[in-house]
Amino acid sequence: MVSFTEENYLKIIYKLCASGDNGATTNAIAQLTQTKPSSVSDMLKKMSDRQLVDYKKYQGVSLTEEGERLALRVIRRHRLWEVFLVEKLSFAWDEVHELAEELEHIESEQLIIRLDEFLGFPQFDPHGDPIPDQHGKITKVKKIKLTHIEEGLQYKIVGMEDTSDAFLQYLTKIGMDLSSKVTLVEKIEFDQSMVLNINGKSTTVSHKFTENVWVSEL
Amino acid sequence: MVSFTEENYLKIIYKLCASGDNGATTNAIAQLTQTKPSSVSDMLKKMSDRQLVDYKKYQGVSLTEEGERLALRVIRRHRLWEVFLVEKLSFAWDEVHELAEELEHIESEQLIIRLDEFLGFPQFDPHGDPIPDQHGKITKVKKIKLTHIEEGLQYKIVGMEDTSDAFLQYLTKIGMDLSSKVTLVEKIEFDQSMVLNINGKSTTVSHKFTENVWVSEL
DNA sequence: ACAATTTTTTAGGTTTGTCTAAATTTTAAT
DNA sequence: ATTAAAATTTAGACAAACCTAAAAAATTGT
Ligand SMILES: [Mn+2]
Ligand SMILES: [Mn+2]
Ligand SMILES: [Mn+2]
Ligand SMILES: [Mn+2]
Numbered sequence: 138m139v140s141f142t143e144e145n146y147l148k149i150i151y152k153l154c155a156s157g158d159n160g161a162t163t164n165a166i167a168q169l170t171q172t173k174p175s176s177v178s179d180m181l182k183k184m185s186d187r188q189l190v191d192y193k194k195y196q197g198v199s200l201t202e203e204g205e206r207l208a209l210r211v212i213r214r215h216r217l218w219e220v221f222l223v224e225k226l227s228f229a230w231d232e233v234h235e236l237a238e239e240l241e242h243i244e245s246e247q248l249i250i251r252l253d254e255f256l257g258f259p260q261f262d263p264h265g266d267p268i269p270d271q272h273g274k275i276t277k278v279k280k281i282k283l284t285h286i287e288e289g290l291q292y293k294i295v296g297m298e299d300t301s302d303a304f305l306q307y308l309t310k311i312g313m314d315l316s317s318k319v320t321l322v323e324k325i326e327f328d329q330s331m332v333l334n335i336n337g338k339s340t341t342v343s344h345k346f347t348e349n350v351w352v353s354e355l
Numbered sequence: 356m357v358s359f360t361e362e363n364y365l366k367i368i369y370k371l372c373a374s375g376d377n378g379a380t381t382n383a384i385a386q387l388t389q390t391k392p393s394s395v396s397d398m399l400k401k402m403s404d405r406q407l408v409d410y411k412k413y414q415g416v417s418l419t420e421e422g423e424r425l426a427l428r429v430i431r432r433h434r435l436w437e438v439f440l441v442e443k444l445s446f447a448w449d450e451v452h453e454l455a456e457e458l459e460h461i462e463s464e465q466l467i468i469r470l471d472e473f474l475g476f477p478q479f480d481p482h483g484d485p486i487p488d489q490h491g492k493i494t495k496v497k498k499i500k501l502t503h504i505e506e507g508l509q510y511k512i513v514g515m516e517d518t519s520d521a522f523l524q525y526l527t528k529i530g531m532d533l534s535s536k537v538t539l540v541e542k543i544e545f546d547q548s549m550v551l552n553i554n555g556k557s558t559t560v561s562h563k564f565t566e567n568v569w570v571s572e573l
Numbered sequence: 574a575c576a577a578t579t580t581t582t583t584a585g586g587t588t589t590g591t592c593t594a595a596a597t598t599t600t601a602a603t
Numbered sequence: 604a605t606t607a608a609a610a611t612t613t614a615g616a617c618a619a620a621c622c623t624a625a626a627a628a629a630t631t632g633t
Contacts, residue, residue, distance in 0.1 A: 140589080142590065164610065173591080175591090176591055194598090194612070222466075227469065239461050240461060247450075358620095380581090394621050398619095413582080413627095
């Protein structure tokens with residue numbers, strides 16, 4: 138049996154390891170769990186004893202095979218609940234994260250199998266992130282950061298790096314969402330900001346912004 | 356903020372007070388929470404400090420107004436989730452209790468409002484129990500125990516006292532469910548067992564059985 | 574009324590997950 | 604190669620919710 142808290146740690150460690158190539162650091166985990174680094178150290182020791190993570194003092198941490206299996210289960214549940222909330226209960230995509238953060242911990246294989254079926258076996262969540270199947274397998278999509286798009290080509294938004302409410306609300310404000318079509322109008326060398334054409338409308342966005350949006354070529 | 360555990364206590368105390376007319380006892384609560392009486396004593400003291408219950412040592416316990424408000428919120432959530440699981444995810448009525456026991460603690464007013472709407476504002480849960488509205492108001496139905504039905508009249512099943520899996524499975528086995536139609540064929544004075552006509556089929560049931568089924572006259 | 578039994582509470586502990594403050598290790602800067 | 608700074612871990616505590624064993628209060632039977 139893996140606790141609520143352990144599930145949150147597993148998910149966070151999974152994500153930190155997936156983005157960077159080396160293990161997750163104590164401080165990074167503390168920030169995402171909203172706890173102190175000392176608490177994280179404690180927890181990592183316990184999870185290491187339980188063989189959920191590979192951990193050597195001062196050396197960062199990564200998931201064991203079992204840990205990764207469990208992490209992917211939580212991610213699957215999180216994203217399926219997000220689809221449910223948006224598709225069935227008509228929540229906006231920027232309102233569902235916190236709720237899914239709780240729902241993901243309901244422990245029942247049957248529940249998730251039936252929810253998946255009820256939703257029509259969705260492949261992606263409302264933020265464009267792939268939903269692992271029952272065996273933890275994820276559909277990989279070829280995607281690049283908005284930062285690196287080229288003039289003359291057409292792109293489709295497929296996901297966001299930052300999924301904070303603030304960011305998602307800003308996206309809504311400038312009329313960008315999943316499957317929006319984008320082309321590069323002009324790249325400003327000075328500060329790497331970009332003038333984009335989003336669904337026909339021209340908008341200027343910062344480098345920080347373009348680093349947080351994933352697109353794929355059409 | 357009321358914790359997961361407190362919500363379970365509130366619900367249990369509500370139900371114990373609703374059935375019997377005097378307050379809930381420590382032992383009864385311990386049995387339903389699956390804890391020891393000493394743990395219940397501890398918890399009651401804490402909940403009393405927080406003004407969720409009226410509690411005097413050795414005197415049993417009942418809910419304050421605030422406690423009752425919170426209890427009804429949890430009951431509402433529990434029953435709405437049960438409807439969701441049966442109506443939308445096609446679970447059987449005897450499979451949903453444990454799951455709803457977890458889902459009921461997800462904290463979000465909006466979630467429940469939208470779930471209620473999605474389900475079409477149901478009045479009763481899959482076991483025939485009324486669902487409190489947003490303000491905690493419950494639709495009362497005139498109902499009697501199966502034990503007290505009379506010959507010559509027609510009755511409809513409207514709820515169960517015992518909602519354990521064992522009981523619900525037995526009901527399924529003898530072909531009785533919510534809104535089944537029942538008439539009394541014969542009452543055996545010796546042991547108070549009854550021969551019933553359930554949807555046209557004749558079945559004999561014990562006194563213990565009839566004490567656990569609620570019906571209303573048609 | 575009084576002893577026996579049952580119910581309830583108190584005392585003292587445990588586990589989980591967190592904290593602050595202090596110590597240690599690693600990394601970065603001279 | 605030292606030293607300063609940053610990251611991490613340890614030490615010692617705490618709150619929530621539970622436990623067992625023992626004490627106290629309430630109830631029951633005679
Ligand atoms: Mn979570
Ligand atoms: Mn998502
Ligand atoms: Mn519950
Ligand atoms: Mn029910």
